[in-house]
Amino acid sequence: SSYEHKLNFKKSKEACLSYIQDAMLQKQWKRAAEFLTFYVESLEKDYSREHVGPSEMIWRIGTEILCHHSHSSVKEFNCFMEQMKTLGVKRYLKASILNAVCLEHVFHLLCNGQIDEAYQNLSLAESWRFGEQTAIQNKEMKLIQAYRGLLDYYSWSKQKNILLEHGLDGFADLSVEQEMHSCFRKAAVNLKEIIKIPGVWDLFVKCYVDLLEFYGDHNEARQVLNEYAYNSKFPANPNAHVYLYQFLKRQGESKKSLISALKILHDIVPSHELMIDFNTMLRKSKKRKRRRLGLEVIFAVLDYAGWKENVKAWSCLARQVKQVVISEKHLGWIKKEWSSRKDWWPAFHFSRYLAKRNWQENESLSYEKALVAGILLGKDCKYFKYVSHQGCKAQVKRFRMLKKFVNRHNPVYLRISG
């Protein structure tokens, strides 16, 4: 019966697909290609109306095979892509997929360094308008425009460099300048569009801000960066805050605004690498409150496993702790920070095993850590004992000083832990 026939047809199609999948997962691209031709043939004989699904699959599988097949060329790849697009225009492919096909083609060209071809493809794709505009289709279209804007930005920046080089020679080409400006306009329009939509647009934001800064539109740039960093509809992207901080720094903004920008970054990502800069900035501050924040920041940084063996962070902490101990003024700060950590830092940072390993692998790390351990845990702490003993045995001067310092300030330990 026809139903049975259809069922069998479907089964054999599925079997063929699973063979393709199997071959691809074993990187047998030639075999996969052979099976794919069978698969396509089977579709040609299929008069059912469900062409939409399989053509997407053919696009995906075909692209993957052509990317890895030993005999495939760029030309073949482009040809395949054009065919897929034609399929899309003929409505065998969903419209949203068509945009994806275009985008993927562009990505492929970009990764192979064919910037100009990519640009042409983007312009072409932008001009296609058919069918109802679904939300997904709209999104893909915005991305196509954004990437075109990005490429416009790159040609702008190229012309800018030419102009700057020649400008120094006192030679200014008017046509180059004009072209540069038109590039700027095209890029700015497209880039501005996409960064309004919630998302991760690091690349686009950076380029747009660069454009704005070049033309001196600092207010717009600041607004864009503020929006990117602080709009709650956007994800909590640390880079947004970093870009803002860098912009503020470039603008020579006051310490206060720099600190407030970093403070927010600290709240979001306490383990960010800028926290070392932040700590340094705060430690040097005259205000007590900021110095206290600095201590908080550096303690928080060292909570994270990724910073465990970072000498810079440990020396920051050691310096600040030493400062506090010598001044004997704000022991309460340390006490407060320590109270939430005293039950796990000893095992996490100051075990005997780590003392041994740090001493063997990184002497200065063990020095900084031993100082902190000695102050926080007293002179009988395993870490301090081991490292200072080894240091004195090796007759390194600073370890002898360290031992003396910790012994002298041992009562501090009692006050902190009490």
Next chain:
Amino acid sequence: MEFPAALFPSYFGAGPPREEDGSAPAAGWGEHGQVLEGRPGPHQAQPAFVPRRGGMGETWDPAEAAAVPVLPPSAGCWIPSPAPQDILYRNRLCRELRAGKDGATLDFAKQLGHFFVDHPEDAFGSMGRLLHKNFHLGNSKLKRPARSSTIRMTALREDIDRLEARRGCHRQHLASRLRWFSHLSRDWLFEVPLGLLADCLHEELMLQWSDLLFDDSLTGGALAWLPSGDVGSRTGCLVHPGGLAMNHLFFQDVVLEKLPRAQGSPAQFELSGHIRQVAAARVDGEDFVGVRSDYHCGVWRVPARTGTAPTPLQVIHTDVPASCLTVSPHLPGELAVCTKNGTIYLWSVETGLQQLRHDPQTMFFRDHSPWRWSDFTTHPRVLSYADRTGLQCLDARAPKKCHFDLFKVGEEAGCQKGERVVLPMYLGRAHPSQYLVTTQFSVYVLDERLPLVPMLKWAHMMKAPPLFAHLMPGDSRRSHKVVLGASRTQELLLMQYWGGRQSACQLAGTPQKLHTISGCLEHLPTQLPHHHHLLQQRLGAPAAGLAAVLQEDGTCNSMLVFQLSEAGDVFCQRLTHEAARPPAPTLRDEATTAPGSSPLFEAPASTLRYRRWLRALSRDCREPSQHTWPPSLSQRRLFTRKDLEGSTGPSALQRQVRQLLRQVMQEGGRIQHWEPMALQPLALPQPPEPTGGQDPLSTRLTAAWSGDCEQWWEDRTSFSMAQRQRALRERRRRQKRARGRRSLSASFTSSVTYQSELSELSDAGPALFSPGRPLPPSQEGSSPARSPPARSPPASPAPGEALLSSQSLRHRGIPKERRKTLRDYLSVWAEGPPDPPDLPVSQASQLCIPSSQRQLSSA
């Protein structure tokens, strides 16, 4: 810690997942994802772009054609877990399986019936004892005094038997007697109230069925590899469960050579439950191994030096089955435990359990699954907490106040409708803040510093959800490798990715399928069907865990992937990667052969390994059958009384057989060849044996046994001399005859011997088909029947050839046109065997055609 200076572009939206239909079969292929400017160089004329997916990865080639067993099969025969056909209602099985998950009909009645039959004492014990005098099960009529207090149950039993035959028939009145009885006895007959029992059974069946659809108790996997503490050492310890109930924990030292080899006997612990998960982490040079069974979790400490015994540290007992146990990579003796009522505990060996959260509801939207998971994060006090809807991170110091969402099944991560979290895993060894989340459709790499937005997403296209994952961290030059494993289909997938520090995360190369345990079946030598079935079942057991080791050895790196099956088998495969080779797409697909065409393993070592394993397996699985009783068949079930009585007296054959039996029994002998003589229509020519059916050796031995060996020897020599003389005479006679017939060829003396040999063969034909004719040696040569020339068809049938005569053929009802064919056929048959020997009369009559046929042919 560095954060990538720029991330790949992506949209970010909040809300429920998109309304997309399920997973597309090829969803993971052909995408670059997005591109990002690669190396930003100010002097570069053109920007260089890198794709999120589609970049180059390392190429890893499988070293063997299939996975190889590492350890001998665990003793005792594995009992496979129930299959769908055991639980589902038989008739609808196929339809229901196709229809979907919810519509399955469980064969509840069958299971209940099994319970009644298998445990009658538990089901009806006391009532049975009370009533057994009042129930009569025999066939005989009840006598008068007993009749008043006893009922006859035979009819009821027959009804039950008939019911089985009417399975699926809905005409209920056919079983009115049964309905009447069950109605009458439902309330008092059963030991356990039927409703209660049925509820429990139904619950259990539902549980079994949902386990069959997706068994999440195995999440995380029950196999762990503890590398040796010494750098460059080629040893390690494999921690795996074993035993018939998977309740033994083994710590097996393993030497990594080309094939990993077990060293010494393992340290073994017997636990009180089926081991579901084995998790391990190394802190301060010591390995901590957490073991989860349903109601117990335990932790062991294993010093890094090989050869030192593992020490059990602590065990906890939970009221509700635990669903997760992970070991902290930061602090020694710290673990995270989740139970199926939605509670998460931080378990420290020193300070005990600390409940962090209790919430029977799921986090982001409602999902019925009680599965919960927890793992550690980059901050030693912050734990992740997962259910099927997503992941949260919570601070153990203030779990109620401090938490944030790390992953949500929704638009945020671009999830599909129906997507659920299957396995979250902390990827701390690759990057301190990276996290892996697998769902049934995709795998995500997350960064805790930018929650909710996946750094990497890839549709893995696996047929079953990946329940196991193993990370092999890379460095700035090498990619991170993650092996994903599914349970039911045993799939293994190797994927690689880069980045997380300076550069954004990228998927490297294409994912690669690794060998499964069941894949080796096609490479094994052909087995006997039942062995093959056994092996198929054994090797096809669902996977229960995976582990992998990366070994760097100069230019050639190798990767060993271990896979554990539910039967307790540990298999291993080796992959090699040549660091020196340029990572260009090579012509490898020509070198690697298609599946099925590589019948043998390259290395003899693995073949040997396999042979040993198979031998051990077949030995183990045969043993129990020796101890069990031989199967006894109840005759009553085979034939009903009526069947046995109904026959109208024994047939002729039966009578004959009975007579034979009786005779043999009287003689105290045995029947060696059961020959229903009367029914054999056509005797096949048997190669005759001169000494009457016994070979010379047997006769000699028989003679020696009875003490007259000398007599035998004399008989033998005289007999054989006579035989030789006869043969010589016969041959000469034939030669003469041949010469006479072919006078033309008589001059070709050189070919005489050849011709005679030929004629010897052809002459033998008709003689064979006259076995009924007495052929005493003295009559040899004198019979006229023996001399028809073979090549001319007989004009008139000789009496000895009655079988071939058209008359006899007609008697047998063979149509005319067939007779010629049959005759030719028979004559061809006749040419086969050698010369008919001259037999004594008594033996010749036994030889071929029984007496009844002889009568027929002579008629």
